Amino acid sequence: MSSVTPSLIISELSKDLGPVPALNNRMLRVLDSVSLKALPGQVTTLLGSNGAGKSTTLACAQGLLRPEGGTIELLGQDPFGDNPDLRSRVGVMLQDGGLPPSMRPIPLLRHVAGMYKKPIDIDALITRLDLESFGSRTIRRLSGGQKQRVALALALAGDPEVLFLDEPSAGLDPQSRQVVFDLISEQRDLGKAIVLTTHLMDDAQRLSDYVYIIDKGRTVAQGTVTELTTLAASEHENRPVNFGASPSLELPQPPAGLHLSETAPGEYHLTGVSSAEHLNWLTSWWAREGILPTHMNLQARSLEDVFLEFAQKEETV
Numbered sequence: 001m002s003s004v005t006p007s008l009i010i011s012e013l014s015k016d017l018g019p020v021p022a023l024n025n026r027m028l029r030v031l032d033s034v035s036l037k038a039l040p041g042q043v044t045t046l047l048g049s050n051g052a053g054k055s056t057t058l059a060c061a062q063g064l065l066r067p068e069g070g071t072i073e074l075l076g077q078d079p080f081g082d083n084p085d086l087r088s089r090v091g092v093m094l095q096d097g098g099l100p101p102s103m104r105p106i107p108l109l110r111h112v113a114g115m116y117k118k119p120i121d122i123d124a125l126i127t128r129l130d131l132e133s134f135g136s137r138t139i140r141r142l143s144g145g146q147k148q149r150v151a152l153a154l155a156l157a158g159d160p161e162v163l164f165l166d167e168p169s170a171g172l173d174p175q176s177r178q179v180v181f182d183l184i185s186e187q188r189d190l191g192k193a194i195v196l197t198t199h200l201m202d203d204a205q206r207l208s209d210y211v212y213i214i215d216k217g218r219t220v221a222q223g224t225v226t227e228l229t230t231l232a233a234s235e236h237e238n239r240p241v242n243f244g245a246s247p248s249l250e251l252p253q254p255p256a257g258l259h260l261s262e263t264a265p266g267e268y269h270l271t272g273v274s275s276a277e278h279l280n281w282l283t284s285w286w287a288r289e290g291i292l293p294t295h296m297n298l299q300a301r302s303l304e305d306v307f308l309e310f311a312q313k314e315e316t317v
């Protein structure tokens, strides 16, 4: 990571919640040594399954939940300290919305914006998020996706330096999702530090500058999407190759660890590829037999592959 001053630094965070009846009313350790940094001008993503501890991490980072251990520095300050100005520099979109059910979205948004010294251009935001299309309804009558859009608008109202977005695309239709993604990217380009949570690999892959994979309350991996996908490729050793050639080729016996098959007439699939030698074996066979493939690709690993491997690895530890 670069030498830019992080907007958020979390070190060795631990948090207990409960008491939990299923644990004889003992407390449950939901965060265990989570550390992360979020830089301005970047989308930092906490990626993890349901219950991994993402929302709890965000709640601690915002000063809403006091941790049992570890330190948090938000815009250089202690989020639990007496610093009223800090709140106005941070925008929050909670998972459950936390919106007042009897209010209408637009008056609420204007009211909230009025509380900030330098609010964002509210009219432009209303248009971008198409809030007018359901503006006459109270919040309790809005759909889940409509509430999400209102919650995002409220988070942006004060033109904050740091944005905490808990599952920002949950429940959105494809069009609204695109609008939300565009808004997040624009805020990032304006230099805001965006910390978002998701369990959706596609969202993480599309939006993130830096990803922390959280599993069972621990940070199990971190890096840019490229770093994570290439790291896992070298560690876990399987980059399948697909190629097309004449149908029903006589397939040679590949070296140990590789498996070659014809998946459809003229379509072939080689799994277990983990080194240049494996590709050399493949192309040597082609050269020997005079095979010129019609197409070939080395299957890129997705964040999902990486995520599943880390989650599996944790289970077997």
Ligand SMILES: Nc1ncnc2c1ncn2[C@@H]1O[C@H](COP(=O)(O)OP(=O)(O)OP(=O)(O)O)[C@@H](O)[C@H]1O
Binding pocket: 017, 018, 019, 020, 028, 030, 048, 049, 050, 051, 052, 053, 054, 055, 056, 057, 095, 197, 199
């Ligand atoms: N008040 C509570 N008492 C006991 N356990 C709790 C409480 N709140 C949350 N938990 C537990 O803490 C763990 C982490 O929850 P958290 O909401 O942080 O996960 P998450 O990663 O945000 O999940 P999701 O993607 O489902 O929102 C879960 O196992 C959850 O059941």
